[in-house]
Amino acid sequence: MQPLPPSVARRLRDVVGAVHVITQADRLLAYESDGLTAYRVSPRAVVLPASTEEVAAVVRVLHGEGIPVVPRGAGTGLSGGALPIEDGVVVGTARMNRILSIDPVDRLARVQPGVVNARLTDATRPFGLYYAPDPSSQSTCTLGGNVAENSGGPHCLKYGVTGRYVTGLTVVLPGGEVVRLGGAARSAAAGLDLVGLFVGSEGCFGIATEIEVRLLPVPAGVRTLLGIFETMEAAGHAVTAIIGSGLLPAAVEIVDRATIEAVEASVFAAGYPTDAGAALVIEFDGTEAGLDEDAARAEACCREAGAREVRRATSEEERVGLWKGRKKAFGAMGRIAPDLLVQDATVPRTRLPEVLARIGAIGDEYGLKIANVFHAGDGNLHPNILFDRHDAAELERVERASREIMKLCVSVGGTITGEHGVGVDKRAYMDLVHNEVELDMLRRVRAVFDPDGLLNPGKVLPPERDPSAELPSGRPAEVGA
Amino acid sequence: MTAGAGLADILPADALEAAEEGAVRLGHLGSPESVVRPASVDEVVRVMHWANREKVGVLPLRSGRHTGPVTRSGPDGGRWIALCTARLAGIEIYEAADLTFTAGAGTPMRDLDATLRANGQWAPFDPPYVLDRSLGGLVATASCGPLAAGYGELRNHVLGMTVVTGDGRVLRLGGRVVKNVAGFDLIKPMTGSRGSLAVMTSICLRAFPVPQHDLVLMLAAPSAQELAKAAVAVVTAPVMPVATVLVDRLEAAGGAAALLVRLNGATDAVHADRRTIEQHVGRSFEALDPSASDAVLEASRDHAGWAAVRLLASASPSRLTDLLNAIRMAGPASFTVDPYPSIARIAFEMAHPDTLSALTRAVESIGGAVRVEHALDVGLRQEGSQPTPDETRLVERLRTAFDPEEVLWPARS
Numbered sequence: 001m002q003p004l005p006p007s008v009a010r011r012l013r014d015v016v017g018a019v020h021v022i023t024q025a026d027r028l029l030a031y032e033s034d035g036l037t038a039y040r041v042s043p044r045a046v047v048l049p050a051s052t053e054e055v056a057a058v059v060r061v062l063h064g065e066g067i068p069v070v071p072r073g074a075g076t077g078l079s080g081g082a083l084p085i086e087d088g089v090v091v092g093t094a095r096m097n098r099i100l101s102i103d104p105v106d107r108l109a110r111v112q113p114g115v116v117n118a119r120l121t122d123a124t125r126p127f128g129l130y131y132a133p134d135p136s137s138q139s140t141c142t143l144g145g146n147v148a149e150n151s152g153g154p155h156c157l158k159y160g161v162t163g164r165y166v167t168g169l170t171v172v173l174p175g176g177e178v179v180r181l182g183g184a185a186r187s188a189a190a191g192l193d194l195v196g197l198f199v200g201s202e203g204c205f206g207i208a209t210e211i212e213v214r215l216l217p218v219p220a221g222v223r224t225l226l227g228i229f230e231t232m233e234a235a236g237h238a239v240t241a242i243i244g245s246g247l248l249p250a251a252v253e254i255v256d257r258a259t260i261e262a263v264e265a266s267v268f269a270a271g272y273p274t275d276a277g278a279a280l281v282i283e284f285d286g287t288e289a290g291l292d293e294d295a296a297r298a299e300a301c302c303r304e305a306g307a308r309e310v311r312r313a314t315s316e317e318e319r320v321g322l323w324k325g326r327k328k329a330f331g332a333m334g335r336i337a338p339d340l341l342v343q344d345a346t347v348p349r350t351r352l353p354e355v356l357a358r359i360g361a362i363g364d365e366y367g368l369k370i371a372n373v374f375h376a377g378d379g380n381l382h383p384n385i386l387f388d389r390h391d392a393a394e395l396e397r398v399e400r401a402s403r404e405i406m407k408l409c410v411s412v413g414g415t416i417t418g419e420h421g422v423g424v425d426k427r428a429y430m431d432l433v434h435n436e437v438e439l440d441m442l443r444r445v446r447a448v449f450d451p452d453g454l455l456n457p458g459k460v461l462p463p464e465r466d467p468s469a470e471l472p473s474g475r476p477a478e479v480g481a
Numbered sequence: 482m483t484a485g486a487g488l489a490d491i492l493p494a495d496a497l498e499a500a501e502e503g504a505v506r507l508g509h510l511g512s513p514e515s516v517v518r519p520a521s522v523d524e525v526v527r528v529m530h531w532a533n534r535e536k537v538g539v540l541p542l543r544s545g546r547h548t549g550p551v552t553r554s555g556p557d558g559g560r561w562i563a564l565c566t567a568r569l570a571g572i573e574i575y576e577a578a579d580l581t582f583t584a585g586a587g588t589p590m591r592d593l594d595a596t597l598r599a600n601g602q603w604a605p606f607d608p609p610y611v612l613d614r615s616l617g618g619l620v621a622t623a624s625c626g627p628l629a630a631g632y633g634e635l636r637n638h639v640l641g642m643t644v645v646t647g648d649g650r651v652l653r654l655g656g657r658v659v660k661n662v663a664g665f666d667l668i669k670p671m672t673g674s675r676g677s678l679a680v681m682t683s684i685c686l687r688a689f690p691v692p693q694h695d696l697v698l699m700l701a702a703p704s705a706q707e708l709a710k711a712a713v714a715v716v717t718a719p720v721m722p723v724a725t726v727l728v729d730r731l732e733a734a735g736g737a738a739a740l741l742v743r744l745n746g747a748t749d750a751v752h753a754d755r756r757t758i759e760q761h762v763g764r765s766f767e768a769l770d771p772s773a774s775d776a777v778l779e780a781s782r783d784h785a786g787w788a789a790v791r792l793l794a795s796a797s798p799s800r801l802t803d804l805l806n807a808i809r810m811a812g813p814a815s816f817t818v819d820p821y822p823s824i825a826r827i828a829f830e831m832a833h834p835d836t837l838s839a840l841t842r843a844v845e846s847i848g849g850a851v852r853v854e855h856a857l858d859v860g861l862r863q864e865g866s867q868p869t870p871d872e873t874r875l876v877e878r879l880r881t882a883f884d885p886e887e888v889l890w891p892a893r894s
Contacts, residue, residue, distance in 0.1 A: 290750025
């Protein structure tokens, strides 16, 4: 790793202050990876601007020197989207953590990108409002990262993903120009949906420095059920029955037996029966008056699909308990294997039973343990492969099994990522869902925003000629949850 | 009108519309050199390659009745043809249990609605005359109505599409799943692009279960201004109606202005929501008889949806009174306003450019924006709010990426 030229470092310090330009090797360690810790690269420096103007000035300095920029929010992403590159500089948004305005009448908030997702809901709750997208990492992930990844979450089944809530953006483009896109009040003027295009661009189009989001009224009530099933297949049929009945739960989440065993053997034990094949967490929210009826109908669907037990929370404490097995699943898996690869794919919901059975068969074929925890209501799978990175042969089997799982999901009409993004991790699978013509169009669109290719290079798009030639070494290994 | 030279060589005879028929049908748009009716993606590709070779503009449309402002001549005043999607019609895949369907761009919304409803489902999108439009036209214009408040805008429910770019490349974007972040979201700029990036040939959309109970509440007053306070109270209530619309006059309200509030859900929940809203507004609403409510909704939906000049105006819900004042000053023939998000649809039988300029200035002064959605008078089409220079620059670059030879020129005008 080449250190920054002293003149560049000096100019960056002039913009943000010396303390906010990190070049010391020990301090750079914290920025070597995001939540996908399999990949580690030390950047040349990390710069932490505090305003749109500072971001623009920093980006202009780096662009003028031809130095690549890697944007970074909280670093909780699971696809390596914020992975530094060797000759690049990380521009972090951690200091841009102010909620700029909350308008309870217009139900809008304006925030800087470093605001933690859950903090926005905390701040808007006194107005009876909240921010709906709730990624599992919402207590630490930031809204800038959510915008970059178009993040989902358990309750996106009913409420939709981040893109539905972002109405306007201020963006610093790779050359340092500041552009303002969209805005709820100006929606009539909208031509092409540039805001929608920017959301999910994984830091390749620009750095969002101000974000306008819609807020929703806090639901008056909530009902949470836990269905216990003998098999994943039965649980999958229950999901299809619930959605097919016309019900729209806020969330429908599944954990399988391997996950239940891991949770129950951990400090996170939630009281799920360890001999069950699957557990289904179902939640309804909204007006109190209709919730009991919805819950009763969902319970009937579960029982018709073969649930041996359906529990219903009668208090907030019980609700937390029913969710515990789902929410602590990733943490619990650390007990049973040193490393964990969290996969992310989406399939049509009705194909879940078949796909889950075939994922199990893939695990058997490659001699790997695969635990499933996922958003069943929208068909968003997270097959988690347990392994030991020090076992080279096992690592290779993980690699092959991962691709098999991705191919399987695509073959039934699904896709390679539902909410984690492509980053560096899924680049090798992009050819499963896009042909060369489509990849070329994605490259052209990227060039609309970043003609010089200096913003987050090496992410999302596979190399033009040989999609597998430039895979980072060491893939895959353990990831956080 | 003569058949475009060479088109007969690349398309079967039934893909070429009789010149006279096209002239009558599309006369309001000008004089296309030909009207082609491709029946497959491959035929669309052939047309686009031909158009690039011959430097002929292409205007994609279905009936052409809802095609927005277009110039009456091709790029640089040159030749142009209309590409009609009527034969790219029919449901390709309907996965009722997955609540998704894929259909040809030319599929009439009326046909889709009938199929979905036969399965207890619907597509909750309600711009004016929605059932008379095609799926492709709906998506190309990203047209929304009051239901966007509760179900989300159309752009959030387009899951996938197949398109042919301006230079004849076939792209399959998105898929059939509700969560998909595999690459940049090109579906978003395609939705609402009015045929300026590519020709849509098929589209996958999310369907929704028909709600158990669909209740329509009405409050009437002599003028829309007098309902503004109630409208703001409705959209700031702790429950969210699936739709709220303010109509300047409605037959069901005896010709007076009306505020309609639509509630969907379980029966008990809908009645509880009604009580909450009435309490919040401080007034009682009339609950429309279910047998009559469809007709009332249709009347309000289409109220300002057909006129020589139609505008869309947006502003913050908190500026609703100011928006209504600006509309009143312009003296339109009719209008509707969806208070959340605050979008007005304004219709004029005749309008002077000065009137539209004044309205635009008034709306912009409260932070809003105006767009000309339709104007037979070419001179009015440049009115309304202009995008920022930054947005214009990015949009132009994006269009070049999809359509380097500017064959799909009309929406650029």
